Amino acid sequence: MYKIVTADRFLWEGINLEGKIILEGGTSWGNTTRLIAKKVSENNWNTELISVDIDDSHFNEIEKDIQPVFKKLNLRRGDLSDLYFIPSNSIDVVICNYTLSSVEQFPLRVMKTLKEFYRVLKTEGQLLVTEEMPIWSVDSKDYTYWSKRLRIIKSISILKAMATFNEIHPSDLEEGLNIIGFKNIHWREFNEKINAEMAVKFLDKKKQNLIKGSNDLENENLTRGFVDLTEKLVKKFEETKEFLAPAYILKANK
Ligand SMILES: C[S@@+](CC[C@H](N)C(=O)[O-])C[C@H]1O[C@@H](n2cnc3c(N)ncnc32)[C@H](O)[C@@H]1O
Numbered sequence: 001m002y003k004i005v006t007a008d009r010f011l012w013e014g015i016n017l018e019g020k021i022i023l024e025g026g027t028s029w030g031n032t033t034r035l036i037a038k039k040v041s042e043n044n045w046n047t048e049l050i051s052v053d054i055d056d057s058h059f060n061e062i063e064k065d066i067q068p069v070f071k072k073l074n075l076r077r078g079d080l081s082d083l084y085f086i087p088s089n090s091i092d093v094v095i096c097n098y099t100l101s102s103v104e105q106f107p108l109r110v111m112k113t114l115k116e117f118y119r120v121l122k123t124e125g126q127l128l129v130t131e132e133m134p135i136w137s138v139d140s141k142d143y144t145y146w147s148k149r150l151r152i153i154k155s156i157s158i159l160k161a162m163a164t165f166n167e168i169h170p171s172d173l174e175e176g177l178n179i180i181g182f183k184n185i186h187w188r189e190f191n192e193k194i195n196a197e198m199a200v201k202f203l204d205k206k207k208q209n210l211i212k213g214s215n216d217l218e219n220e221n222l223t224r225g226f227v228d229l230t231e232k233l234v235k236k237f238e239e240t241k242e243f244l245a246p247a248y249i250l251k252a253n254k
Contacts (some may be wrong), residue, residue, distance in 0.1 A: 015039075015093070015126075015128075016093075017040055018091035019045075019047075020045075021090060021093070023071065023091045024052070024094075024095050025094065025113070027051040027052065027062065028149065029062075032097040033095070037066035040070065041069045042228060050076045050086065051076070054078065059077075081109045081116060086120045089122050090127050091133045092122055094120070094125070094127045095128045096130075097128075097129070101131055102165055104166040105163035107166070111176055111179075111180075115180055118180050121206055124254060126251065126253055127182065127253070127254075128250065131168060131248060132247050135167065135202075137152050143238065143243075145225045148233050149199055155226065156210050156226060157209075159189075159217065160210065161186075177252050179205040184251070185252040188249055191251065193244060195241070195242055196240045196241055197241075198226065200234050200237045203237070207227060210227060
């Protein structure tokens with residue numbers, strides 16, 4: 001979906017996946033999955049990958065592209081907060097990019113997920129997380145496109161009583177990881193580049209959510225106002241190629 005250029009150097013610094021078993025949380029359209037495959041292929045590593053998502057709609061195309069790179073590849077439909085199909089102390093590295101805010105659509109599910117990551121990791125095993133910063137924690141003037149898009153998407157979800165992403169501040173995530181028992185927790189903020197064309201598609205999907213179905217608030221002006229906001233922002237996005245989003249990478253060990 002979004003073409004995201006992660007802070008590659010910090011994420012991969014000191015990481016060697018030779019002979020390792022990796023768990024990826026949140027396969028989605030396979031952005032990070034393909035990034036892992038590229039690293040494994042470039043380094044000729046002998047690596048096993050289990051990638052888990054609650055939605056398996058992209059599994060076939062991803063599997064076709066990257067299967068030969070891995071010693072073993074398992075794309076598995078499942079809930080990250082209940083990894084009953086993965087034995088305890090069996091995983092060397094957990095990589096979870098842009099997924100915890102999606103898991104936290106249902107409050108506290110992230111704590112269950114982090115507990116599962118801790119359980120499946122081997123002692124000293126590594127957790128790598130990339131996430132967007134919460135909108136309240138940055139100056140929206142520095143990120144106008146990102147901030148407007150996020151506010152419109154979240155507001156439409158709330159109007160339609162749908163679950164919405166909850167970005168987690170790195171210091172809160174650090175505290176949660178501490179409670180569970182993770183150590184060597186450190187994080188770094190950076191600016192992520194997001195492809196504007198894909199952001200338009202996502203906004204358009206949200207606009208359709210708004211228009212379709214009943215308007216149980218029974219206020220046509222509200223709906224029209226949001227449609228207008230969305231369409232104006234889409235026009236702006238069409239004038240740009242990519243935009244900046246505030247993000248962070250967090251690393252920790254079991
Ligand atoms: C933004 S996408 C992930 C992006 C991807 N990791 C990347 O790097 O581009 C978030 C994904 O989390 C998945 N997800 C949300 N809650 C989940 C849960 N409880 N268990 C497993 N997957 C979940 C969604 O289905 C979605 O595919």
